[in-house]
Every structure is written in C-alpha cells, then in structure tokens.
Amino acid sequence: MKSPTLALAVTASILAQQTLAAGFIDDSSASLNSRTYYLRNDNPNAPGVDQSELAQGFKLDYLSGFTQGTVGFGLDVQAMQAFNLSGGIQHPNASTSNSFVPVNSDGTPVDSWSRLAGNAKVRLSKTELHAGGALSPNLPILIANDGRLLPQTFEGVTLMSREIDNLTINAGQLNSSTGRASSNATGLAVAGGTQASNKFTYAGGDWKLNKDTVLQYYHANLSNYYQQHFLGFLNTTPLSDNSRIKTDLRYFNSTAQGKNGDPGYIFNNNGGYASHPGKVDNTTWSAAFTYSLGGSSFMLGRQQVSDSGGTVYLNQGNVLSGAGNNEGNGGASVYLITDVMANSFIRAGENTNFAQYSYDFAALGVPGLSASAMYLHGDDIRSTGGARYSEWERDMRIDYVVQSGVLKGFGTSLREGSLRSGIPNVAAVDQARLIFSYTYAFF
Numbered sequence: 001m002k003s004p005t006l007a008l009a010v011t012a013s014i015l016a017q018q019t020l021a022a023g024f025i026d027d028s029s030a031s032l033n034s035r036t037y038y039l040r041n042d043n044p045n046a047p048g049v050d051q052s053e054l055a056q057g058f059k060l061d062y063l064s065g066f067t068q069g070t071v072g073f074g075l076d077v078q079a080m081q082a083f084n085l086s087g088g089i090q091h092p093n094a095s096t097s098n099s100f101v102p103v104n105s106d107g108t109p110v111d112s113w114s115r116l117a118g119n120a121k122v123r124l125s126k127t128e129l130h131a132g133g134a135l136s137p138n139l140p141i142l143i144a145n146d147g148r149l150l151p152q153t154f155e156g157v158t159l160m161s162r163e164i165d166n167l168t169i170n171a172g173q174l175n176s177s178t179g180r181a182s183s184n185a186t187g188l189a190v191a192g193g194t195q196a197s198n199k200f201t202y203a204g205g206d207w208k209l210n211k212d213t214v215l216q217y218y219h220a221n222l223s224n225y226y227q228q229h230f231l232g233f234l235n236t237t238p239l240s241d242n243s244r245i246k247t248d249l250r251y252f253n254s255t256a257q258g259k260n261g262d263p264g265y266i267f268n269n270n271g272g273y274a275s276h277p278g279k280v281d282n283t284t285w286s287a288a289f290t291y292s293l294g295g296s297s298f299m300l301g302r303q304q305v306s307d308s309g310g311t312v313y314l315n316q317g318n319v320l321s322g323a324g325n326n327e328g329n330g331g332a333s334v335y336l337i338t339d340v341m342a343n344s345f346i347r348a349g350e351n352t353n354f355a356q357y358s359y360d361f362a363a364l365g366v367p368g369l370s371a372s373a374m375y376l377h378g379d380d381i382r383s384t385g386g387a388r389y390s391e392w393e394r395d396m397r398i399d400y401v402v403q404s405g406v407l408k409g410f411g412t413s414l415r416e417g418s419l420r421s422g423i424p425n426v427a428a429v430d431q432a433r434l435i436f437s438y439t440y441a442f443f
Helices: 003-018 094-098
Strands: 029-042 051-063 071-084 112-124 127-135 153-161 167-178 200-210 213-222 226-240 243-256 281-293 296-305 351-360 369-382 388-401 411-421 429-441
Touching: 071 127, 112 153, 127 167
Parallel strands: none
Antiparallel strands: 029 051, 029 429, 051 071, 071 112, 112 127, 127 153, 153 167, 167 200, 200 213, 213 226, 226 243, 243 281, 281 296, 296 351, 351 369, 369 388, 388 411, 411 429
C-alpha cells in the first residue's frame, strides 16, 4: 500500500472516533464549482486538423476542520465529474495532444470521465502535513495546472510550516499525477520521457522581509531526470496613493540527475538544441517590471534561456500507463511569466521580450470587469543544424465576475491567442477559449 493511501486510512480510523469533535465539523466547508469550457484550436497552415470542443465539469470539495488537541486531524475529499458536450472532434489526435477530453483506445472521445480522491491532514502548532491524491501545489518549482476543464492533481505528501514569523517553509514528496483529461494517475517525467519516476522531492521557503518584499529559494529533485534550484525576488514599491511599481525576478538552474539521457529518460529540450542531447542542462532567468496607475497596469519584461538546453519542468504527457495508452496526462505549467496560452518560450537559447497592458474597470465604477493584452517575441532559438529561429505570440482576454445578486460570483472569461513560429514543424496556432464558471458554497 502506498504511504499516502496508508496515511489516509490511518487518519480515517482516528477520525471515526473523533468525528464529532469540535473543530472538525464546525470549521469545515463544502463547495461545488461548475465550469463550462469551449475551446477552439486552429492551425491556419494545415486546414482539417482544427479542434472545436465543448465540455462541462463539476468539482466538489469538502474541507474539514481539525480535531481538538495538541495534534489536530482532518480530512479533505474531492470529487470531479466531466461531460463531453461536443459529441466529437474534428481531428482524432486533437483531444490527446491538447488534454481537453480523454480519448478511447480507438481515438474517439469519451462521453464522460470522473475522479475521486482525498487527503488526510495533520496540524501541530503552525505546521500542517497533507497526504493523499488530491494535492494541488502552487510553488515556483511545481504548479498544478488548471488551464482546462478539470485541474491537474498530485499524489504524495506535502508539509507547510509557519512556525517562524514571516517565513513559510514548504517541503514534500510526490509520486504520481492525474492529468487534466484523465481519471487515472501516472508516474512523473519530463517532456520526452517515457519512463516514470515515482519520486519528486522538494524543499524551500518564502521569506517576507517586510510588507513589500519577499525572497524565495526552492530545491527540487525528480529522480532519474533532474535537480533544480530556484531563486526569486518580489517587491512592490508604492509611488503615490494610486500608483506603484512591482519587480518580479526569477532564476532557475537545472542539471541532469540519475538515468537522465538514457533511453526512456530523455529530455527533448523542447525540440531545440542541447549541448548534451537528451540531458538536462539549463539556466533560465526572467525579470518583469509592472507600473500601475489607477486601473491601468503596464508590464515590461525580459527572459533568457541558456544555449546549453531548454527549461525543464514536470511534464508527463509521454508517460504510458500499464495498458500502454495515453492517459491524457499532458498539460503542465512552469513558473514563468512567458507560460501563456499557446507557448512557453523556453527553448534552448531563446531570448524573449514581452509586454502587457491590463485594465481593471473598477476604476471606472465597474468592479469585476478586467481586460488585458500581451505580446511576446522570442529570438536566437538554437537548433541542431546551427540555424537560429524566432517566434511570437499575442494574447488577449476579458473577464467579468458578477458582484451581487442571485448570480454573485458567476464568472465569464473570453480569451484569444495567436502563435507564429519560424521553427520547422512547429504549428501556427489561433486559439479561442470561452469559459463560464460558478462556485456555490454549501457551508
């Protein structure tokens, strides 16, 4: 029995004797999230392989409080159900590659899919430990992706401690993940890897120097693939009553670990050049500066990826299940501002300039309405043939959340993005997303 499953069983046994304890029930909450998602993904250079899909998802979360005593115990349960409303796809590989709707062994989309998972949790003073299969980390070295209908989740153990004032310590070990378009967990890997690693460990912390400044350091290790160091600096400096400037600096250093480079443990370096093909060898840094005045925000930034290889992060889309079928486990996030709708701008040698303008219409008396437009241009992308390539992406979005009345909290998001790349075999993309979401809190 896996350790998270054992921990869940032990905690459930304890709770059977303490279920009525004050705190466990009194401090609990339950909510139901509904998300209706339309995705259109076109390749203007290859008519006939376009994707147009509509699906409906529901996510039910129950979060208990903690039992009384020096050591408190709790239990979180998460149930998800999704329905394919489009009835079919225009291209048989569209759902698999974009991780929107799972596919059967013959490539046809399923009608529905679901998940049920839970986490046991323990609290001692200001330290919490969570163990189970519904973990959603949001850390510089790992972000659970929530860019489609259902969120990506992980199985393992996580620990968060705030025993020291202004310092948050995070650590953990993860064994598997369940993708955005899957009901089943698979092992962990990187882009290009087909052999699963069952051990991703991490530790680090966020140190709040003052109310405006945060320093971050994290170390992560994916067994037989890579080890990674991250440094971050966040600062917000008020300039006046309605203006401020935000500085966001990020640095990653990643190197090969274990079997990385051997057959099955290959890192494809995001399709670009690598000093040692198949092996992780990368540094990536980015800097973004945002000036806000009233409802307007202007962001300018720069990102550089080392010539030695592309940026590495957990991405297990190629990992096969025991049955040899793609589990829909593709789709992952990397903690970079350039990780946008269609692209991430993280190929070997890629240097990216980016800019964004956003506006919060609350400044004009329309709270809940916001809009943004972003442009990114990457160049100097290395290739095995010696040529250098470039690419660009333009993204726009408008969001509105109802602020009052019966539909309070109902959200609408309309997003449009276009990607063009000079890299051979990289498809042009015109993508549109329309998302309706609503969360109902039972208690």
